[in-house]
Amino acid sequence: MRIEASTPAETEAAGARLARRLGPGDVVLVSGELGVGKTTFVRGACRELGVSEAVTSPTFTIGQVYGGRVEVAHLDLYRLASLDGEDPALLDDYLTPDRIAFIEWPAAAEPRLERVRANVRMEHLGGDRRAIEIDGP
Amino acid sequence: MILGIETSCDDTCAAVVTRAGEIRSNVVASQGLLHERYGGVVPEIASRRHLELIDAVIADALERAGASLDDVREVAVTRGPGLIGALLVGLSAAKALAAARGLPLTPVDHLHGHVVASTLGPDPIEPPYLCLVASGGHTFIARVDDLRAHRRLGGTLDDAAGEAFDKGARILGLGYPGGPAIDRLARAGDPEAFPFPRAAPGELDFSFSGVKTALLYAVRDLGEREAERRKADLAASYQSAIVEALVARTRTAVEREGIERLAIGGGVAANSLLRERIAQAAGELGLRLWVPDFSLCTDNAAMIAGAARFGEPIAHPGYLALDAAARLEAAA
Amino acid sequence: MNVLGFDTSTAATSACVLRSDGEAFEVAPPVEALAAPPVHARELLPAVARCLERACLGFADLDAIAVGTGPGTFTGLRIGIATARALAGASGAELRPVSSLTALAAGIEAPLRLALIDAKRGELFAALHDERGVRIPPLAARPEGLLERLRAEGLLGAEGLLAAGDGSLRFREVLEAAGVPVAEPGSASHVVRSLHLCRLALDAEPTPPEAVLPDYLRPPDAKPQS
Numbered sequence: 001m002r003i004e005a006s007t008p009a010e011t012e013a014a015g016a017r018l019a020r021r022l023g024p025g026d027v028v029l030v031s032g033e034l035g036v037g038k039t040t041f042v043r044g045a046c047r048e049l050g051v052s053e054a055v056t057s058p059t060f061t062i063g064q065v066y067g068g069r070v071e072v073a074h075l076d077l078y079r080l081a082s083l084d085g086e087d088p089a090l091l092d093d094y095l096t097p098d099r100i101a102f103i104e105w106p107a108a109a110e111p112r113l114e115r116v117r118a119n120v121r122m123e124h125l126g127g128d129r130r131a132i133e134i135d136g137p
Numbered sequence: 138m139i140l141g142i143e144t145s146c147d148d149t150c151a152a153v154v155t156r157a158g159e160i161r162s163n164v165v166a167s168q169g170l171l172h173e174r175y176g177g178v179v180p181e182i183a184s185r186r187h188l189e190l191i192d193a194v195i196a197d198a199l200e201r202a203g204a205s206l207d208d209v210r211e212v213a214v215t216r217g218p219g220l221i222g223a224l225l226v227g228l229s230a231a232k233a234l235a236a237a238r239g240l241p242l243t244p245v246d247h248l249h250g251h252v253v254a255s256t257l258g259p260d261p262i263e264p265p266y267l268c269l270v271a272s273g274g275h276t277f278i279a280r281v282d283d284l285r286a287h288r289r290l291g292g293t294l295d296d297a298a299g300e301a302f303d304k305g306a307r308i309l310g311l312g313y314p315g316g317p318a319i320d321r322l323a324r325a326g327d328p329e330a331f332p333f334p335r336a337a338p339g340e341l342d343f344s345f346s347g348v349k350t351a352l353l354y355a356v357r358d359l360g361e362r363e364a365e366r367r368k369a370d371l372a373a374s375y376q377s378a379i380v381e382a383l384v385a386r387t388r389t390a391v392e393r394e395g396i397e398r399l400a401i402g403g404g405v406a407a408n409s410l411l412r413e414r415i416a417q418a419a420g421e422l423g424l425r426l427w428v429p430d431f432s433l434c435t436d437n438a439a440m441i442a443g444a445a446r447f448g449e450p451i452a453h454p455g456y457l458a459l460d461a462a463a464r465l466e467a468a469a
Numbered sequence: 470m471n472v473l474g475f476d477t478s479t480a481a482t483s484a485c486v487l488r489s490d491g492e493a494f495e496v497a498p499p500v501e502a503l504a505a506p507p508v509h510a511r512e513l514l515p516a517v518a519r520c521l522e523r524a525c526l527g528f529a530d531l532d533a534i535a536v537g538t539g540p541g542t543f544t545g546l547r548i549g550i551a552t553a554r555a556l557a558g559a560s561g562a563e564l565r566p567v568s569s570l571t572a573l574a575a576g577i578e579a580p581l582r583l584a585l586i587d588a589k590r591g592e593l594f595a596a597l598h599d600e601r602g603v604r605i606p607p608l609a610a611r612p613e614g615l616l617e618r619l620r621a622e623g624l625l626g627a628e629g630l631l632a633a634g635d636g637s638l639r640f641r642e643v644l645e646a647a648g649v650p651v652a653e654p655g656s657a658s659h660v661v662r663s664l665h666l667c668r669l670a671l672d673a674e675p676t677p678p679e680a681v682l683p684d685y686l687r688p689p690d691a692k693p694q695s
Contacts (some may be wrong), residue, residue: 008379011308033352033353034303034307034308034349034353035346035349035350035351035352035353036350038455039346040295040346041298043294054292054294056292056293056294056295056296056297057295057297057300058267059217059274059296059300060219060220060273060274060275060297060300061219061220061221061274061463062180062220063463063465064463064464065463065464069301079178079179080179080180085179085182085687086179086181086545087179087180087181087184087222087542087543087544088542088588088589088590089507089542089543089589090180090222091543092506092589096506100207102415112590124244124350124353124354125343126354163515181543184543184547185547185685187547188550188551188683189679189682190552190556192554192555192558192678192679193679206558221544222543222544222547225510225547225548225551226547226548227509227551229509229547229548229552229555230550230551230552230554230555232552232555233514233551233552233553233554233555233556234515234555234556234558234559236514236517236518236528236556237528237555237556237559237560238559282604297516309581316558347688355572390636427634454514454518457514457515457518458510458511458512458514459510459511460508460510460511461510468566
């Protein structure tokens with residue numbers, strides 16, 4: 001499915017639409033260039049899942065967990081060129097069967113991720129316009 | 138004396154601070170150069186280095202304070218937010234030290250440490266005051282009426298200011314950390330060359346995602362050679378957009394809250410343009426401004442020990458099961 | 470000699486005080502703890518405090534602190550070692566590092582003891598001990614690689630061979646199919662017991678705290694950019 005969004009609100013709405021079709025244990029990969037709105041997309045999904053706290057970029061902490069109707073893990077692997085040298089349990093700490101997980105900049109982890117339910121690719125179309133390509137439910 | 142320990146990101150820190158707020162020592166073993174090679178902090182490498190350095194850094198802090206463990210009456214440690222594996226090294230050491238000596242332990246919110254950093258030293262700030270904290274992981278404005286806690290008035294909805302600097306530096310092909318690199322380059326550039334947006338989401342909130350995109354588009358539109366030639370202008374304009382957003386929001390907060398004391402903190406407070414512009418704004422608004430020494434702006438343990446003075450120590454053995462938290466609930 | 474020992478190399482947190490009169494006071498976690506999410510920060514010091522209390526000892530009475538240095542879960546090892554170093558520094562006890570695989574092997578009741586710790590990402594940390602001591606020193610390998618090594622040493626299907634540890638539980642089917650028997654699922658020998666750690670520490674060398682670091686067995690090979 002391909003969507004065009006021209007405001008952050010539309011990007012959030014696209015995230016929310018996907019979130020309605022997710023369940024515990026699902027992993028969603030969100031890729032795209034800097035500033036394309038990945039965190040905005042995840043925020044929309046989190047709101048739909050009942051998360052009321054601030055959803056901000058987890059680049060600094062790598063991952064964070066929000067409480068909602070279901071727990072949501074939000075990861076950002078931007079700073080990790082490869083996971084080879086990381087604690088093998090790094091992802092296990094976040095990706096559990098009872099959580100829905102969103103992973104921004106997933107490239108470093110992609111080869112070893114299981115349960116990937118949806119793949120979201122976002123692209124700049126110039127100005128405020130974005131293309132959001134969702135490969136999933 | 139309070140022994141403070143802080144390992145939330147990539148600096149291994151220990152400090153000795155007195156109850157009166159005198160800094161006896163403030164030791165930071167920075168891993169900056171190590172992570173520079175990787176273009177950012179690598180959690181596993183940071184955790185390994187913390188474990189290698191922690192005992193030596195604590196011993197050094199005690200020695201520089203002219204003290205021994207026998208003089209320590211309380212241990213303070215960062216409980217979060219930060220990299221969980223990194224936090225756990227400092228927390229484990231702090232809990233074990235305190236337990237072996239039967240000392241009380243005070244867990245400290247790293248962000249509260251930044252907020253109260255200006256209460257240390259000979260000219261401590263007193264509440265009520267506002268504080269702008271801008272660092273690699275956090276950007277928010279807080280109000281302090283009581284030094285035990287702060288109230289968040291607004292904050293970033295996406296990236297932290299320091300992160301925006303890092304990502305901007307990456308777009309411009311500069312090194313890590315991005316803040317100092319952009320700060321240096323911007324001095325030779327025109328801050329008005331590119332009209333980057335200053336996003337205004339909500340009255341006291343920040344958003345740095347738009348300016349990041351604008352920089353990306355500008356670099357792309359200019360083409361590689363032209364972007365390289367105008368790098369200083371791009372850096373200056375980008376820095377200006379971030380700093381102006383920080384200053385404008387702080388001004389709004391000051392006016393809305395009607396408070397006459399302002400402090401800044403966090404690693405981005407080392408940015409020369411931010412220092413200049415915030416001082417200018419404070420002058421115009423007739424505020425008194427506290428800009429802590431650089432060593433108290435970046436991550437450090439003196440601010441953690443300092444914050445513990447206003448916290449609630451947990452008596453031995455109440456803290457034995459204390460865990461770290463990558464993310465703490467926003468302070469009420 | 471009063472020895473406090475603990476191990477955090479697997480998801481199970483174990484601790485023990487071996488008093489100078491030879492009596493042991495141990496917190497040995499159940500096998501199920503190996504499959505639970507690790508919570509060493511919450512469990513370690515309370516377990517230590519329980520052992521000391523039951524032994525009627527304080528930190529100042531300790532002569533040595535033994536700590537399992539892995540290999541195993543990186544974060545767990547760092548919690549254990551940071552705790553051990555700080556306890557030793559503050560109490561004056563000496564520090565004695567012990568391999569977690571050696572402690573695991575010490576709990577296996579067989580002549581050929583194959584200690585296996587789950588290394589995640591489909592790998593195992595392994596060591597083989599026989600009556601004389603270490604036969605295969607600690608290594609990290611995929612199950613096939615380990616089986617290859619055992620075959621080369623003529624150990625596949627060898628009499629008296631028995632594997633234990635959370636790694637053996639994870640790869641039980643592959644191992645048993647290849648002729649490596651694994652201890653019963655509920656057996657206490659799958660847990661790295663700190664009683665064994667304490668006993669091994671009696672013969673271990675005291676080590677300066679800064680030299681006590683985890684045996685990661687894997688380098689942090691994040692690639693530097695450019």
